[in-house]
Amino acid sequence: ESKRQGGAKVTEFSDALWRQYQRELTIKTELQLALNNEQLVIFYQPIVDCISHDIVAVEALVRWPKDSGFVAPSEFVAVAERSRQIVELNQYILRQAVKQFAALPGNIRLSVNIPASQLHATDLVADVKELLETTGLPSQRLYLELTETELVTDSAHVLNQLQALRALGVGIALDDFGTGYSNLQYLKQLPVDIVKLDRSFIDDIGDKAADNQLTGSILDMLRSLDKYLIVEGIENLQQAEYLRTFNVNALQGFYFHKPMPLEALRAV
Numbered sequence: 001e002s003k004r005q006g007g008a009k010v011t012e013f014s015d016a017l018w019r020q021y022q023r024e025l026t027i028k029t030e031l032q033l034a035l036n037n038e039q040l041v042i043f044y045q046p047i048v049d050c051i052s053h054d055i056v057a058v059e060a061l062v063r064w065p066k067d068s069g070f071v072a073p074s075e076f077v078a079v080a081e082r083s084r085q086i087v088e089l090n091q092y093i094l095r096q097a098v099k100q101f102a103a104l105p106g107n108i109r110l111s112v113n114i115p116a117s118q119l120h121a122t123d124l125v126a127d128v129k130e131l132l133e134t135t136g137l138p139s140q141r142l143y144l145e146l147t148e149t150e151l152v153t154d155s156a157h158v159l160n161q162l163q164a165l166r167a168l169g170v171g172i173a174l175d176d177f178g179t180g181y182s183n184l185q186y187l188k189q190l191p192v193d194i195v196k197l198d199r200s201f202i203d204d205i206g207d208k209a210a211d212n213q214l215t216g217s218i219l220d221m222l223r224s225l226d227k228y229l230i231v232e233g234i235e236n237l238q239q240a241e242y243l244r245t246f247n248v249n250a251l252q253g254f255y256f257h258k259p260m261p262l263e264a265l266r267a268v
């Protein structure tokens, strides 16, 4: 009896695995088609000055148009990351974003998310250099967002690329700070100009004094590092006002602006 149940469980388990495998395969195949046909689009989310709330930058966020809607990156970036597909995807996004952005008037900055594999498997420095040259975008107006997994590395190739990018004038941002090592001592040593505090830290602002206290001390410590500090995920006035009192550098969140297509960005 118990053997039969065990057998049933194994079947159930492998069924689930099989379905997941099929799902990923479908995503991968369809995503490849979208890539080949240059169907992926970029939404831009404005990032605003903490005090004036003027737009200081935009973050490029990939969108996959499908069935009259948009598939969110959470549905496919992880799948793409399990193969070289992410490199192709991100090279396309970086190229498109810089080209589109360089054609806009104004002098705000552009940020692009960079996956680890793009640093490992490509000559990102050469790619960025060429892009800046062909589009005329000043290097100071571009920064690249990496996560701790990408930055905490022993790879000389990766570290050299980061140094070379910074030497060019391109900024390096640590994305989703607080979800990885979150070690401030370590953060000091990372080749990073900008820190983006993950939105999980401000989710509960206003709800509980204890949470405010934790977030407050993290913000104080971060400010003492002398990096450009951006807080992500501002969804309401209460959070915006709380962060104003800390005078961080910039804020990003639905309360100010949602990610939007290029056409809409032109109008804000």
Ligand code: C2E
Residues within 6 Å of the ligand: 045, 060, 061, 062, 072, 073, 074, 077, 090, 093, 113, 114, 115, 145, 175, 176, 199, 232, 233, 234, 235, 252, 253, 254, 255, 259
């Ligand atoms: P991320 O780089 O941390 O980007 C910020 C995400 O937070 C975006 O989700 C944005 O829409 C969302 N967000 C912004 N403000 C708020 C807010 O107030 N509340 C909430 N709940 N969410 C907010 P999105 O566009 O779904 O992207 C998710 C993640 O996918 C990104 O996180 C990034 O890690 C990845 N991603 C997006 N575009 C690219 C890309 O072109 N290449 C790579 N490699 N990854 C990308």
Ligand code: MG
Residues within 6 Å of the ligand: 059, 113, 145, 175
């Ligand atoms: Mg990001």
Ligand code: MG
Residues within 6 Å of the ligand: 175, 176, 196, 198, 232
């Ligand atoms: Mg982030």
Ligand code: MG
Residues within 6 Å of the ligand: 176
């Ligand atoms: Mg994130």
